[in-house]
Amino acid sequence: MNISPRLSQISPSLTLEITGKAKALKKEGIDIISFAAGEPDFDTPAHICAAARDAIDRGKTRYTPAKGMPELIAAVREKFQRDNNLDYPASSIIISCGAKHSLYNVFQAICREGDEVIIPSPYWVTYPEQVRLAGAEPVFLDSVEEDGFPIDRDRLVSLITPRTRAMIVSSPANPSGSGYSRDDLEFLAGLAVENDFYLISDEIYEKLVYDGFEAISIASLSRDIQDRTIVINGVSKSYAMTGWRIGYMAAPENVAQAISSFQSHSTSGPATPSQYAALEALTGDQSCVEEMRRAFEERRVLMIERLNRIEGISCTMPKGAFYAFPNISALGKPSLELAANLLDQARIAVVPGIAFGADGNIRMSYADSIENLNKGLDRLAEFVRKN
Ligand code: PMP
Ligand code: GLU
Numbered sequence: 241m242n243i244s245p246r247l248s249q250i251s252p253s254l255t256l257e258i259t260g261k262a263k264a265l266k267k268e269g270i271d272i273i274s275f276a277a278g279e280p281d282f283d284t285p286a287h288i289c290a291a292a293r294d295a296i297d298r299g300k301t302r303y304t305p306a307k308g309m310p311e312l313i314a315a316v317r318e319k320f321q322r323d324n325n326l327d328y329p330a331s332s333i334i335i336s337c338g339a340k341h342s343l344y345n346v347f348q349a350i351c352r353e354g355d356e357v358i359i360p361s362p363y364w365v366t367y368p369e370q371v372r373l374a375g376a377e378p379v380f381l382d383s384v385e386e387d388g389f390p391i392d393r394d395r396l397v398s399l400i401t402p403r404t405r406a407m408i409v410s411s412p413a414n415p416s417g418s419g420y421s422r423d424d425l426e427f428l429a430g431l432a433v434e435n436d437f438y439l440i441s442d443e444i445y446e447k448l449v450y451d452g453f454e455a456i457s458i459a460s461l462s463r464d465i466q467d468r469t470i471v472i473n474g475v476s477k478s479y480a481m482t483g484w485r486i487g488y489m490a491a492p493e494n495v496a497q498a499i500s501s502f503q504s505h506s507t508s509g510p511a512t513p514s515q516y517a518a519l520e521a522l523t524g525d526q527s528c529v530e531e532m533r534r535a536f537e538e539r540r541v542l543m544i545e546r547l548n549r550i551e552g553i554s555c556t557m558p559k560g561a562f563y564a565f566p567n568i569s570a571l572g573k574p575s576l577e578l579a580a581n582l583l584d585q586a587r588i589a590v591v592p593g594i595a596f597g598a599d600g601n602i603r604m605s606y607a608d609s610i611e612n613l614n615k616g617l618d619r620l621a622e623f624v625r626k627n
Contacts, residue, residue: 250369254595255603258579262589273616275604276589278414280480280562282535284517285528288479291520292513300512306504307496308335308488312515315522316488323446324457326466328490334499335518337510339444339474339487344370345499346470346489350438351376355405357440360391362565362596364414364442376405380597385567388556389418393427400431406438407431409458412445415596415603416565417558419449425458429465439469444487445561447478447529450537453559459490467492477561478529479521486510486518536562539606539613546617547604550624562607565593569600571624578602586623588616 242248255278262274295301307313313333320326336342343366351357351374359367361380368378381396383389409428411420420428432439439458446455459469474487491499509515540558547555547566555566568578575592579602582588593601606613 246373249372253365253369255365255591258589258591261583265583265589270587272583272587272589273612273619274589274608275606275616276591277605277607278563279482279607280477280532280536281607281609282480282532284480284484285521287524288481288517288520291524292484292517295513295516300516302512304509304512304515306508307500308333308509309512309515309519312488312519312522315519316490319522320471320490324443324471325460326457326471326490329493331493332490332496333488334491334496334503335486335488335510335515336503337485337487337507338476339442339472339489340366341485341507342472342474342487342489343367343440343442344373345502346440346472346491346495347371347374347376348502349491349495349498350374350470351405354403356401356403357405358396358399358407360389360408360410360413362389362413362416362593362598362601363408364410365595367408379404383418385416385556385598385601388559389413389416391420391424391428396428396431400435400437404435404437406440408440408442410442411455412449412453412558412560414445414561415563415591415593415598415601416556417561417563419453419455419559422456425456425461429458429461432468433464437468439465441469441471443471443473444477446473448533448536448562449560450533450540451557451559455560470495475518475521478532480528480532481517481521484511484514484517486514536606539608539610540564542610543604543606543613543617546614546621550621552624553620562605564604564606565596565598565601566604567601568593571627575599575602581627582620582623586619588619588623 258276353375355376357371371378459466470491475481552570579592591603
C-alpha cells in the first residue's frame, strides 16, 4: 500500500541524519570529528537539571494544559517583556515540544492550499518541508554570500504576489549566521503591512550573537507589526536544552487559539518535567547563557580564521548562531559528494550546503571544544591539500 502523497515528497532532515550518523560511528569506536551538530556541546546547566529532578520528586508528572502550564506561560510573557520589549496577553502564548514543533503548528494554522511563503536562502532545512506539509509553496529569496547574505530588497519585492501569505525572518540565521539590521527589519515590516502578509520570526539564536550584533525582534517595531508577527523561540540553543524539547511562540490571539486547539489533538502539553526545567531556565540565574555565548564567540573566530587560511575555501564571518558556512565551490565537487568524501577519507562530518539550498557551501558547527575544532580543521586542511 502507498503512503499518502502529502508525505511522499518529504525528505528526512539531513541535519539530524548526519549528526546521528556521526554519533553512531563514534560509538563504534571510529575517530570522527563532527562539525554536523546543530546543538550546543555543553551539558544543560546544573540548576536547570535540578529543577526538573525536583519537579519529578514533587510528583509533577501529570498532564499540563495542552498549551503549556500557566507558570511557564507567565515566565515566557516576562521574558518577552524583559528581553524584547514585547507585551503579550497569556492567551497569545503557546508552549510546544521544541521550536520546530512551534513552527510546524504555525504553518498549519496560517497556510491555505496554494499560499506562498517567502524563505530567505540559504535556509534552515526544515522550513520548506513544513511549508509544503501545510499545503503551501516555499518561494526562495536568494542572497549574495560575499556581503554576508544580506536581504536583496529588489528581489524580495519582485517575489511578492497576491498569494504571499508569510515570510520567514530569521536573524541570526541557520546556517549562514547572517543577521538583519533595524533598517532591514523596518523594510521587511513595511512590505508585510503594505502587502498584508504574516512575518514568522524565528528567534531561537537571539542570545548567540557576536561583535556587538543585536538580534532585534521584528515584532517590537510597532503594534501593527506585532499584530502580524508570530515570534518563535525556545530554550534549546540558549540554555543547551535540545533534548528537553521545549519551544514557545507568541502570536495574534486568533492564531494562538487555533494552535491551542490543534495542539490539544496532536501532542497535548509538552513533557511536564521539561516544562519545569524551562521555567527554571527562563526565571533562574542567567549567567550560563553569557558563559556559553563567550565560548562560542572564541571558537567562531578560530574556526573562520582557520577556514580562510585553507586554499580553495572562503568563509564569511557569522554574526550569530554557532555555524560556519564556508564556500567550497573552488574545490570542484557538489556539497553532498564533498561531505561524503570528508566523512570517508578525512573522518570529519559536515552538513552539505544543498540541504540549505546552497550547493557551493558546507555547514560546519563550531559547538565543540577548541581541541576538537583544531583536530578537525587539521584534517580538513590535509584533505584539501591532497585532493
Ligand atoms: N529554528 C532554527 C533556525 C533551528 O536551527 C532550530 C534547531 N533545530 C530550530 C528552529 C528548532 O529548535 P528546537 O526544536 O530544538 O527548539
Ligand atoms: N537546528 C539544528 C540543525 O540545524 C538541529 C537539527 C535539526 O533539528 O534540524 O542542525
